[in-house]
Amino acid sequence: MRFLSALLRLYPASFRADYGREMQSIVAMRLRETEGFLPRLSLWLETIADVIVNSASVHFDILRQDLRYTARTLSRSPGFALTAILVTALGVGANTAAFSVADFVLIRPLPYADGDRLMKLWQSPVDGSNGRNEVSPLNYKLWAGNTRSFESMGAHYNSPVNLVGGGEPVRLESAFVTGSLLPILGVAPVRGRLIDASAERDVSGVVISSSLWQSRFAGDESIIGRQISIDGSPRVVIGVMPETFHYPNQRVSIWIPMAQEQLDDDDIGNTYWYVLAKLKKGVTHEQATAEMKVTADRLRAQYPSELAEVSIAVDRLRDEFSRQSRLLLLALCGAAGCVLLIACANLANLLLARALTRRRELVVRAALGASRERLVRQSVTESLVLAMLGGGLGILIATLSVPLLTRLVPTTLPIAQVPTVDPRVLAFAALMTLITGLGFGALPAWRSAGQVELGGIREGSKSVGGRRERARSALVIAEVMASVVLLISAGLLMRALLRIQDRDPGFSVANVLTLKTDLPSPKYDSTARRVIFYNEVLTRTRALPGVVSAAYSTGLPMVMTGGVWRVIREGEDPEGVSQNERASSRFVSPGYFETLGIPLKDGRDFEETDDSNRPAVAVVSESFVKRFLPPGNPIGRRFTIRGDIPLTVAGVVGDVRVRGPERESEPQVYMSYRQYPDGQGSFYAPKDLVIRSSIPSASLVQSVRAIVQRADPEQPISNVRPLSEILSDATAARSVQVRVLVAFAAIAFILAAIGIHGLLSFAVSSRQHEIGVRLALGAQRADIVKMVMGKAAVLAAAGVIPGLLIAYAAGRSMQSLLAGVEPADVTTFAAAGVLCVVMTMLGSLLPTLRAVRVDPATAFRSDA
Amino acid sequence: MAYEQSDIDALLPLPPATFHILIALVREDRHGYAVIQDIEQRTGGELRLSAGTLYRSIQRMLEQGLIRETRDRPAPELDDERRRYYRITKFGEDVARGEAQRMASLVRMARAQGLVLSRA
Numbered sequence: 001m002r003f004l005s006a007l008l009r010l011y012p013a014s015f016r017a018d019y020g021r022e023m024q025s026i027v028a029m030r031l032r033e034t035e036g037f038l039p040r041l042s043l044w045l046e047t048i049a050d051v052i053v054n055s056a057s058v059h060f061d062i063l064r065q066d067l068r069y070t071a072r073t074l075s076r077s078p079g080f081a082l083t084a085i086l087v088t089a090l091g092v093g094a095n096t097a098a099f100s101v102a103d104f105v106l107i108r109p110l111p112y113a114d115g116d117r118l119m120k121l122w123q124s125p126v127d128g129s130n131g132r133n134e135v136s137p138l139n140y141k142l143w144a145g146n147t148r149s150f151e152s153m154g155a156h157y158n159s160p161v162n163l164v165g166g167g168e169p170v171r172l173e174s175a176f177v178t179g180s181l182l183p184i185l186g187v188a189p190v191r192g193r194l195i196d197a198s199a200e201r202d203v204s205g206v207v208i209s210s211s212l213w214q215s216r217f218a219g220d221e222s223i224i225g226r227q228i229s230i231d232g233s234p235r236v237v238i239g240v241m242p243e244t245f246h247y248p249n250q251r252v253s254i255w256i257p258m259a260q261e262q263l264d265d266d267d268i269g270n271t272y273w274y275v276l277a278k279l280k281k282g283v284t285h286e287q288a289t290a291e292m293k294v295t296a297d298r299l300r301a302q303y304p305s306e307l308a309e310v311s312i313a314v315d316r317l318r319d320e321f322s323r324q325s326r327l328l329l330l331a332l333c334g335a336a337g338c339v340l341l342i343a344c345a346n347l348a349n350l351l352l353a354r355a356l357t358r359r360r361e362l363v364v365r366a367a368l369g370a371s372r373e374r375l376v377r378q379s380v381t382e383s384l385v386l387a388m389l390g391g392g393l394g395i396l397i398a399t400l401s402v403p404l405l406t407r408l409v410p411t412t413l414p415i416a417q418v419p420t421v422d423p424r425v426l427a428f429a430a431l432m433t434l435i436t437g438l439g440f441g442a443l444p445a446w447r448s449a450g451q452v453e454l455g456g457i458r459e460g461s462k463s464v465g466g467r468r469e470r471a472r473s474a475l476v477i478a479e480v481m482a483s484v485v486l487l488i489s490a491g492l493l494m495r496a497l498l499r500i501q502d503r504d505p506g507f508s509v510a511n512v513l514t515l516k517t518d519l520p521s522p523k524y525d526s527t528a529r530r531v532i533f534y535n536e537v538l539t540r541t542r543a544l545p546g547v548v549s550a551a552y553s554t555g556l557p558m559v560m561t562g563g564v565w566r567v568i569r570e571g572e573d574p575e576g577v578s579q580n581e582r583a584s585s586r587f588v589s590p591g592y593f594e595t596l597g598i599p600l601k602d603g604r605d606f607e608e609t610d611d612s613n614r615p616a617v618a619v620v621s622e623s624f625v626k627r628f629l630p631p632g633n634p635i636g637r638r639f640t641i642r643g644d645i646p647l648t649v650a651g652v653v654g655d656v657r658v659r660g661p662e663r664e665s666e667p668q669v670y671m672s673y674r675q676y677p678d679g680q681g682s683f684y685a686p687k688d689l690v691i692r693s694s695i696p697s698a699s700l701v702q703s704v705r706a707i708v709q710r711a712d713p714e715q716p717i718s719n720v721r722p723l724s725e726i727l728s729d730a731t732a733a734r735s736v737q738v739r740v741l742v743a744f745a746a747i748a749f750i751l752a753a754i755g756i757h758g759l760l761s762f763a764v765s766s767r768q769h770e771i772g773v774r775l776a777l778g779a780q781r782a783d784i785v786k787m788v789m790g791k792a793a794v795l796a797a798a799g800v801i802p803g804l805l806i807a808y809a810a811g812r813s814m815q816s817l818l819a820g821v822e823p824a825d826v827t828t829f830a831a832a833g834v835l836c837v838v839m840t841m842l843g844s845l846l847p848t849l850r851a852v853r854v855d856p857a858t859a860f861r862s863d864a
Numbered sequence: 865m866a867y868e869q870s871d872i873d874a875l876l877p878l879p880p881a882t883f884h885i886l887i888a889l890v891r892e893d894r895h896g897y898a899v900i901q902d903i904e905q906r907t908g909g910e911l912r913l914s915a916g917t918l919y920r921s922i923q924r925m926l927e928q929g930l931i932r933e934t935r936d937r938p939a940p941e942l943d944d945e946r947r948r949y950y951r952i953t954k955f956g957e958d959v960a961r962g963e964a965q966r967m968a969s970l971v972r973m974a975r976a977q978g979l980v981l982s983r984a
Contacts, residue, residue, distance in 0.1 A: 018923070019922070023916065061924065
């Protein structure tokens with residue numbers, strides 16, 4: 001029987017109270033009528049099944065009833081329903097969006113086998129500072145041959161290639177890989193096989209990405225074995241990787257085995273490889289770091305001059321993105337958390353206020369026999385329905401807004417660019433919704449239902465418990481506090497963005513078109529051959545109507561940040577020069593400075609006569625003069641960079657922010673495109689065409705395309721975009737983040753105002769009687785205004801003061817993002833203060849008006 | 865309580881258990897277990913409602929106004945104070961009648977098609 005009464009607990013308490021005893025007695029009677037073990041057993045089983053099925057159905061009946069009731073009550077107060085749904089939607093939406101991006105970038109495991117054991121190895125400065133340099137092939141071999149921590153090691157370098165055949169020639173990002181690289185990642189190809197150790201004997205086989213397979217070969221089923229031509233040499237497709245596979249980044253769409261001479265390169269100073277290694281099982285990141293440190297010490301002793309300043313850094317592949325990206329995302333999550341907090345506080349306040357106004361209804365229902373359980377259950381159903389509607393809307397908001405946040409996904413990570421709203425994210429959203437709905441719906445319901453039993457019907461709606469109002473005030477104060485934090489954080493980041501965008505990039509972007517013609521090797525290996533191409537393209541382009549000037553360059557500022565080499569001053573011993581004495585270099589054609597609007601400060605621009613028959617010349621930036629040249633006239637001074645050929649300074653130009661507006665750039669050195677040494681490969685050869693025009697640059701694209709086509713029909717064009725876009729891209733992640741934060745702050749601001757409004761209007765309406773009495777006793781309207789506004793001011797002040805302190809702390813923790821804006825920036829804090837006053841005024845406006853309009857006669861009505 | 869034909873129609877067709885319970889209550893007030901026994905007897909043991917089905921139905925029927933609880937108790941020597949007694953309402957009778965007519969007309973239709981051979 002005890003078992004039976006336990007079983008009956010599956011029924012709702014109200015049902016149990018009504019019928020439990022009778023049901024129990026019926027089962028007991030049946031048991032008495034039944035004899036024998038088996039019949040009794042079967043009766044028991046039958047009873048268990050009966051309870052399970054029928055209790056579920058009773059619960060369902062109640063749910064249906066409650067839902068009907070909820071639909072009725074909500075449609076009777078659509079304002080409340082709409083506000084509650086919107087508030088929840090904003091909270092859930094903001095958090096779901098923020099979570100889906102953060103989860104994607106920070107939490108989710110990388111899509112490789114044993115992704116947590118994958119490490120990147122770098123050459124790093126001995127002093128332990130944060131520098132990370134690429135690895136020379138010889139160093140890689142020395143590391144790989146001697147490690148106990150790693151089970152395998154592979155390397156690659158990125159290089160764009162031209163794919164010819166099967167349609168228009170196309171430029172692709174490729175990775176040249178060692179045979180060991182792809183197997184480390186542990187991802188099986190969807191067709192064919194991987195590049196593996198056998199590639200050391202035969203380098204003709206390449207692996208392509210799914211997207212290339214689809215876009216270029218229309219998903220051709222007989223792709224394996226197909227001949228293609230890459231940079232003029234024949235290759236064979238041996239494998240296709242799955243759609244989800246990206247390495248080293250999303251842009252690479254073809255993997256090519258490294259040529260033997262690259263594998264055999266024993267110039268230990270030639271650093272351009274990226275090394276990936278997989279930890280042995282059980283070996284930790286720290287152990288591997290310690291072992292590589294020992295290796296580095298040993299190699300330094302072995303190569304005292306070449307590796308004097310080289311240590312080895314071991315980084316988790318998972319952490320392969322900048323501190324700034326991480327901070328941006330964490331700030332986003334913090335902001336989303338604030339919005340959720342505010343939304344929850346608001347929802348709780350709405351529900352509390354509603355519970356109070358519905359007391360009388362609850363009292364009546366309780367008097368008619370509804371148990372506390374039923375009343376609570378009804379309230380919970382109602383708040384869950386609200387939360388679910390809000391949550392559904394929130395997911396919709398999140399799904400729509402996630403694509404807007406993709407700029408926050410660092411491109412250095414080997415994952416897709418667009419985070420997907422997947423089951424994890426949906427589960428997260430559901431959890432948020434549930435917490436909001438249950439935590440802030442059920443608790444008030446439980447408490448108010450409890451008080452209904454204690455209180456009496458005569459209390460009606462007049463009573464406002466002091467404790468209750470304190471709780472609601474605390475919630476509003478929390479809202480104000482969180483919105484102050486958000487307002488100030490958004491303000492600080494906005495100031496930082498403005499400051500960064502205000503920085504002079506060193507060039508002017510109006511009406512400058514850029515595009516890339518990546519001349520393939522070996523076809524264009526000779527400088528003379530390239531110059532013919534450049535000249536044909538440049539001459540025809542300059543002749544186009546509306547074109548002011550045009551030039552070629554090794555790389556655009558803020559796009560190509562490499563080409564950084566050690567500078568040796570005239571008469572200096574290269575052995576003694578630190579690796580930190582470096583400058584950023586590129587080869588340019590005459591007219592480059594004019595085209596980009598880089599001012600010529602001294603000397604001259606390059607001329608077509610600066611070719612291989614003449615002494616090598618350089619144009620340097622002002623910071624280069626300051627840093628590397630002795631005082632006095634810089635023109636005619638000599639130095640070397642990247643090799644042994646001494647360069648003579650022919651001109652001085654303004655500085656350019658090569659590394660973008662946010663980072664310090666190395667001084668710049670420009671060399672003549674006709675003096676690019678032969679036989680150096682095409683890596684640093686000019687490939688970017690820049691065109692300044694007096695007409696909108698977009699109108700030039702077609703004609704320039706035709707010009708390139710005519711110069712070399714096999715030559716693809718890529719990356720066509722205005723220079724202004726490059727500049728804005730450089731701060732895109734930041735401006736997206738600022739926009740998101742500002743949106744969050746605006747939401748918080750509105751929610752907090754709603755919160756103040758809600759609390760005050762409730763206080764006013766429940767104090768009509770009191771206000772009426774005061775007015776009847778001779779109080780002036782102004783006193784009433786003072787009373788209501790005073791309350792608003794107290795609430796606001798109580799929230800603003802701790803908010804300011806927290807905002808200052810938040811500002812300090814993201815100081816590295818602030819570009820020199822002080823965490824206690826007076827303008828921002830003042831603006832936030834003014835906004836808070838506005839918020840308080842807005843929130844208290846209507847309640848104050850209502851209070852002032854109270855008719856003193858209400859004081860004499862019995863139950864206002 | 866005033867009600868209309870549409871209130872009756874809204875409840876039809878009745879779930880079999882509900883119809884049986886109404887039939888059991890037409891002649892006399894009964895408590896739950898008596899209802900089960902009456903149905904069992906009338907159906908020759910074919911239908912034996914479980915306690916759960918019975919009380920779930922009863923709860924719903926109370927809400928729908930088909931039956932009500934009665935305070936009239938039988939003679940004390942026959943009574944068990946735990947028991948609740950149920951009485952069919954006027955509305956309940958009309959709904960049961962409506963259900964019976966609905967079934968009868970169904971049977972007529974089936975007979976017209978030769979599905980039912982002899983008069984039941």
